[in-house]
Amino acid sequence: MSGTRLNTDGRLGVMLTELRLPTMKRLATEACDQADKEGWPARRLLEHLLEQEMAEREVRRFDRHRTQSGLHVDKYLSTFDFSAVPAISKAQVTALADQYDWLAHGSNVLAFGPPGSGKSHLLNGIGHALIDAGKRVLFIRCSDLVQRLQVARRDLRLANEIARLDRFDLLILDDISYVRKDQAETSVLFELIAERYERKSIAITANTPFSKWSDVFVDAAMTIAAIDRLVHHATILEMNAESYRRRIAQADVTKARATRKPAHSTTEDDA
Numbered sequence: 001m002s003g004t005r006l007n008t009d010g011r012l013g014v015m016l017t018e019l020r021l022p023t024m025k026r027l028a029t030e031a032c033d034q035a036d037k038e039g040w041p042a043r044r045l046l047e048h049l050l051e052q053e054m055a056e057r058e059v060r061r062f063d064r065h066r067t068q069s070g071l072h073v074d075k076y077l078s079t080f081d082f083s084a085v086p087a088i089s090k091a092q093v094t095a096l097a098d099q100y101d102w103l104a105h106g107s108n109v110l111a112f113g114p115p116g117s118g119k120s121h122l123l124n125g126i127g128h129a130l131i132d133a134g135k136r137v138l139f140i141r142c143s144d145l146v147q148r149l150q151v152a153r154r155d156l157r158l159a160n161e162i163a164r165l166d167r168f169d170l171l172i173l174d175d176i177s178y179v180r181k182d183q184a185e186t187s188v189l190f191e192l193i194a195e196r197y198e199r200k201s202i203a204i205t206a207n208t209p210f211s212k213w214s215d216v217f218v219d220a221a222m223t224i225a226a227i228d229r230l231v232h233h234a235t236i237l238e239m240n241a242e243s244y245r246r247r248i249a250q251a252d253v254t255k256a257r258a259t260r261k262p263a264h265s266t267t268e269d270d271a
């Protein structure tokens with residue numbers, strides 16, 4: 001049988017590469033051997049190889065979406081400690097992650113809270129869950145996106161750039177409060193919000209309440225118009241929690257103190 005064994009080093013391999021069928025190329029020899037040995041009908045062999053190719057293609061697609069999403073690789077909902085933010089309902093967050101019909105209506109998520117309260121982590125977690133469900137997500141610092149849109153406006157392709165972002169079911173704009181005043185003057189962020197309104201979802205994290213958003217947009221009227229569109233269909237997550245980092249650091253200090261031996265016992269040991 002070894003003389004007739006399928007060889008994918010030659011012309012067949014070149015064709016499979018050309019057709020972008022890497023899984024079939026990798027598995028063909030082994031599958032043909034198995035088919036010969038077990039007397040598979042030709043149809044079964046063909047189906048088997050195509051099924052494998054499709055399954056791996058799906059995995060590659062998910063991997064690509066995750067890589068392109070800009071999400072942090074280690075910030076999942078499974079690693080988010082909900083007990084640290086009692087104001088947040090785990091059920092509500094789980095619903096956002098599992099029942100993604102809100103994306104079809106272009107609803108938004110707005111996460112407010114002081115630095116370190118877990119806003120970015122939480123939205124990363126939701127983002128990962130949505131990618132698992134086959135949705136497209138982009139996580140980006142808000143000021144970086146504004147910069148990107150400003151460049152596009154300068155090159156007269158702002159509408160194009162905003163339309164290109166339509167491929168993402170959810171845009172997560174991290175730290176809207178860090179948009180600089182000079183960036184605000186070009187109003188590109190407002191145009192993005194207006195363009196996605198009731199069509200495509202946006203999630204935002206903010207260290208400051210709406211009342212302090214005047215620096216993010218050109219003027220008061222535009223600030224109100226932007227907030228209006230964002231909140232019209234939105235889930236608002238108020239993370240009124242103390243900084244998680246600080247809590248962990250404090251807990252470490254307390255633990256270190258508790259485990260430290262009292263001074264007199266050291267003396268006794270030494271004696």
Ligand code: ADP
Pocket residue numbers: 075079080081082084085113114115116117118119120121122205244245
């Ligand atoms: P924020 O975006 O509100 O400033 P982050 O999400 O960046 O805060 O959180 C700061 C750090 O603390 C991150 O490393 C994050 O993973 C961690 N963290 C914050 N809140 C939680 C939480 N509830 N459970 C687990 N880790 C958390």
Ligand code: MG
Pocket residue numbers: 119120121174175205
């Ligand atoms: Mg953050």
